[in-house]
Amino acid sequence: xxxxxxxxxxxxxxxxxxxxxxxxxxxxxxxxxxxxxxxxxxxxxxxxxxxxxxxxxxxxxxxxxxxxxxxxxxxxxxxxxxxxxxxxxxxxxxxxxxxxxxxxxxxxxxxxxxxxxxxxxxxxxxxxxxxxxxxxxxxxxxxxxxxxxxxxxxxxxxxxxxxxxxxxxxxxxxxxxxxxxxxxxxxxxxxxxxxxxxxxxxxxxxxxxxxxxxxxxxxxxxxxxxxxxxxxxxxxxxxxxxxxxxxxxxxxxxxxxxxxxxxxxxxxxxxxxxxxxxxxxxxxxxxxxxxxxxxxxxxxxxxxxxxxxxxxxxxxxxxxxxxxxxxxxxxxxxxxxxxxxxxxxxxxxxxxxxxxxxxxxxxxxxxxxxxxxxxxxxxxxxxxxxxxxxxxxxxxxxxxxxxxxxxxxxxxxxxxxxxxxxxxxxxxxxxxxxxxxxxxxxxxxxxxxxxxxxxxxxxxxxxxxxxxxxxxxxxxxxxxxxxxxxxxxxxxxxxxxxxxxxxxxxxxxxxxxxxxxxxxxxxxxxxxxxxxxxxxxxxxxxxxxxxxxxxxxxxxxxxxxxxxxxxxxxxxxx
Numbered sequence: 241x242x243x244x245x246x247x248x249x250x251x252x253x254x255x256x257x258x259x260x261x262x263x264x265x266x267x268x269x270x271x272x273x274x275x276x277x278x279x280x281x282x283x284x285x286x287x288x289x290x291x292x293x294x295x296x297x298x299x300x301x302x303x304x305x306x307x308x309x310x311x312x313x314x315x316x317x318x319x320x321x322x323x324x325x326x327x328x329x330x331x332x333x334x335x336x337x338x339x340x341x342x343x344x345x346x347x348x349x350x351x352x353x354x355x356x357x358x359x360x361x362x363x364x365x366x367x368x369x370x371x372x373x374x375x376x377x378x379x380x381x382x383x384x385x386x387x388x389x390x391x392x393x394x395x396x397x398x399x400x401x402x403x404x405x406x407x408x409x410x411x412x413x414x415x416x417x418x419x420x421x422x423x424x425x426x427x428x429x430x431x432x433x434x435x436x437x438x439x440x441x442x443x444x445x446x447x448x449x450x451x452x453x454x455x456x457x458x459x460x461x462x463x464x465x466x467x468x469x470x471x472x473x474x475x476x477x478x479x480x481x482x483x484x485x486x487x488x489x490x491x492x493x494x495x496x497x498x499x500x501x502x503x504x505x506x507x508x509x510x511x512x513x514x515x516x517x518x519x520x521x522x523x524x525x526x527x528x529x530x531x532x533x534x535x536x537x538x539x540x541x542x543x544x545x546x547x548x549x550x551x552x553x554x555x556x557x558x559x560x561x562x563x564x565x566x567x568x569x570x571x572x573x574x575x576x577x578x579x580x581x582x583x584x585x586x587x588x589x590x591x592x593x594x595x596x597x598x599x600x601x602x603x604x605x606x607x608x609x610x611x612x613x614x615x616x617x618x619x620x621x622x623x624x625x626x627x628x629x630x631x632x633x634x635x636x637x638x639x640x641x642x643x644x645x646x647x648x649x650x651x652x653x654x655x656x657x658x659x660x661x662x663x664x665x666x667x668x669x670x671x672x673x674x675x676x677x678x679x680x681x682x683x684x685x686x687x688x689x690x691x692x693x694x695x696x697x698x699x700x701x702x703x704x705x706x707x708x709x710x711x712x713x714x715x716x717x718x719x720x721x722x723x724x725x726x727x728x729x730x731x732x733x734x735x736x737x738x739x740x741x742x743x744x745x746x747x748x749x750x751x752x753x754x755x756x757x758x759x760x761x762x763x764x765x766x767x768x769x770x771x772x773x774x775x776x777x778x779x780x781x782x783x784x785x786x787x788x789x790x791x792x793x794x795x796x797x798x799x800x801x802x803x804x805x806x807x808x809x810x811x812x813x814x
Contacts, residue, residue, distance in 0.1 A: 280504050285477030287497035288458045289466035290803070292518065293429055293450035294503070294511050299486040300422045300432040300439060302408075311372040318364055321373040324413035325354050331409060335441060345551050346437050346461045350406040359384060374414040381407035401460055405436040424448075429492050429499075431485045435462035445469065450492040452499050454479045467799045468555065474499055525802065529560035533805045535787075537814040542793040543801050546773055550587070553594040556798040560805070563599035565771045565795020566660065566700070566721050567591060569644070570605055584647030592655025601658040601721065601771070603700060604644055604673075607633045630663020630702075635672055645680040652692030660698045660721050665705040667712040673697075674716065698768075702726040707755035710762035720763050721795070724774035728752045747774060748785055760790045771795050780807045788813055 311317065329351050336347045353359065359380055366376035385400035421439070422430070424447040432439070434455045440448075440462060448471055456463060456475035466473040472494030481501065491503040491511045500507050533541045544565035545556030553564060569588075592600055607629065634641040648659055661673050674697060684691045696718035701707055707727065710720070728747040746752065756772070763770040772786055773795040783794065783804050796804060 280507065281481070281501040283452070283474075283477050283481045283499045283501060285452065285474040285497050285499075286458060287473075287494055288456070288460075288463040288475045289451075289471055289473035289494050290799075291450070291470065291472030291494045292511050292515050293472045293492040293494075294508060294515070295427050295429050295449040295490065295492075297431050297452075297485045297488050297490045297501070298422060298424060298428040299482065300430050300435070302433070302436070311370070314368050314370070317367045317371075317373040317376070320414060321363060321367065321377065321410070324373065324377075324410045325360075327413040328406070328409040329354055331413075332406075343437075343441070343465065345549050346402070346465070350402055350409075350437075353403055353406045354410065374411045377407050377410050377414070401434060401436060401456070401462070405438050408436070409438065429490050431482060433479070433482065435460075437461045437465060440465050440469075450474075450494060452477055452481075452490075452492060454482055467797075528802055528806060531805070531809070533808055535808060536810065536812040539787075539813045540792065541787060541808055543805055543808075544771065544793065544795040545798040545801060546795045547798065550590040550594050552798065553591050553600065556801075557594065557596055557598065559798040559801045561598070561798060561801055563656075564591070564595060564601055565793070566723075566773045567600060567602045568606065569602050570607065581643050581647045581650075584644060585651045588648055588651035588657070589654040592651060592657055595655055597656060599656040599658060601660050601698070601719075602648060603660040603662050603721075604631070604634055604641065604648075606630045606662040630700075631661045631669050631673055632663060634661075635669065635676075638676055641673065641676050642680050642683075645677050646684060646689075646691075649677075649681065649684060649691040649693075649695060650689060652695045653690060657692065658696045658698060658719065660700050660719075662700040662723075663702055664699040664713065665703050666709060667716060670699060670713060670716050700773075701759055703730045704755055707758050710759045711765070714762045714766035714768060717766075717768065719768050720759055720770045722756060722759055722770060722772050722774075724752070724756070724772055727755060731755060748782060753785070753789060756786065756791070757789055764790075769793060780804075783808055784811060787811065 312320070332347045332351045332354075336344050362380040362383070363373075363376045366379055367373060371379065381404055385403045388400040388403060421442040424444055427447050427449050429450045429452060430439075430443070430448060431452050432454070434453055435451055450472040451462070451466055452474045453462075454477055458475065460475070463473055463475060465471075472492050474492060474494060474497050477499070481499075485501060488501050489503065491500040491507055493499065493511075503511070533543050535541065542562050543560075544563045545552075545559065545561035546566045546568075547553060547556055547564060548568045548570075553567070556564060588602060591602070628636055634644075645659075648657065651657065661670060664670050664673075677697065681691070681693065698717045698719035698721060699706065699713055700721045700723050701710065701713075702723045704727070706713065714720070724747050728745060728749070731751050732744050732746065732749070760770055770791065771793045772791045774782075784807075786794075787808060794804065
């Protein structure tokens with residue numbers, strides 16, 4: 241199965257299918273810059289990677305290359321573009337050889353973007369109209385990045401940065417001008433309008449104290465890289481500080497999402513003390529990773545990770561996760577060159593192998609009419625979030641569901657697999673899906689294919705309807721996964737990605753907690769597990785409130801597991 245172009249599909253659709261392991265928003269904070277006492281300036285943003293840093297700020301600027309370009313014939317320009325794109329792909333492949341698992345995923349995704357049929361067609365069209373290859377690449381990249389930023393999900397919007405980064409590499413090859421990376425003479429906090437993944441790869445890691453950006457988000461690949469590398473980062477701090485920040489001393493708080501420019505002596509002393517304590521705590525990090533999460537009163541809490549890729553599973557295990565609470569399989573549609581059954585088997589099997597025997601819950605595709613695989617055409621919907629999505633979409637396209645079930649069952653021999661059905665809102669929907677799984681098993685037997693006969697099937701609770709009929713669902717489901725962010729969004733009718741309705745969006749409101757309580761009660765009566773899935777569960781107040789409500793299993797971003805464990809182990813729930 242091949243991918244469509246990016247005109248209104250292709251890369252845009254592929255990006256829409258990619259929902260990462262840090263996709264939940266951590267809340268909207270309006271950026272400000274405030275003058276404090278003694279000339280100290282407070283810059284507020286959003287925390288993107290935990291940690292503290294004190295050091296000199298160095299500004300990273302992305303300067304457009306290629307001034308004074310000479311335009312040749314369209315045929316020559318297109319030939320130059322093809323050669324430059326190939327050079328860029330080669331560069332990315334070479335970087336992948338030296339990259340860790342998280343970096344490999346990012347670099348591979350950028351290579352795929354360069355291969356997008358729609359992007360290439362758009363570039364070719366501009367070239368035929370008389371534009372030079374570099375100008376055509378820049379224009380197409382800007383348009384496509386704009387389309388992606390118009391999507392309705394924070395995580396997906398931030399893939400626009402990867403489009404620009406990948407195309408920037410092609411322009412560099414066309415101009416025969418390597419990226420002018422910031423030269424650091426000593427440790428520094430890097431400030432920029434936005435950080436590209438390549439910037440992090442090219443900078444001297446040993447000299448990076450932290451990042452602060454005017455734009456970006458917690459879901460941007462640069463933010464992900466910062467978290468995996470242990471670099472404090474603050475994003476969405478606004479443009480005001482950029483013009484005057486270069487060369488100034490700053491105290492960066494990646495935990496609270498703020499920075500102090502020209503900090504006073506008291507602030508510097510406070511940060512330095514906290515940094516020393518953090519280093520001391522890191523010595524015991526290994527012991528914490530190996531320890532079970534048990535509260536002071538003896539309550540056992542299971543901490544799992546949410547992710548989307550085989551490398552994400554590796555990171556989860558390294559961070560001490562007790563399994564994968566929810567793996568969103570839509571990523572597989574982007575990560576593979578085709579989405580046939582055998583490709584799915586390889587993807588799921590690798591996830592299970594990487595889990596090293598720990599349980600892995602894989603959700604079936606959460607697709608909708610605005611994010612669907614090639615070959616499955618559907619009429620556009622005005623509001624896809626309330627339309628044919630999740631299990632509804634799968635039931636409307638049973639062959640897609642049969643293929644995925646077959647792949648999951650075949651891969652299930654490689655490890656401890658559980659399958660979750662997203663967006664289920666009634667028992668009837670689950671029964672229809674189970675019927676298709678039964679038919680799939682029969683077909684596999686007839687074909688004499690090896691598969692796991694006993695894969696548990698559960699549901700993802702995302703709507704008030706699902707929570708309200710949890711007792712009925714528990715009669716069929718082997719477990720529950722509660723997508724807390726979606727449940728809160730549908731409960732309060734407030735889009736969590738829209739800033740002006742953020743006051744109405746709360747994952748700890750009385751209404752949401754009552755719904756979660758109903759799910760917990762139904763699960764307890766049926767003797768099945770409930771997994772609370774939300775990155776926000778790693779926030780101390782969030783984890784505590786739901787632990788006191790009765791949640792005994794959380795699924796969160798891998799990097800949040802140890803801080804959450806440390807906090808929960810210090811609580812008494814009695």
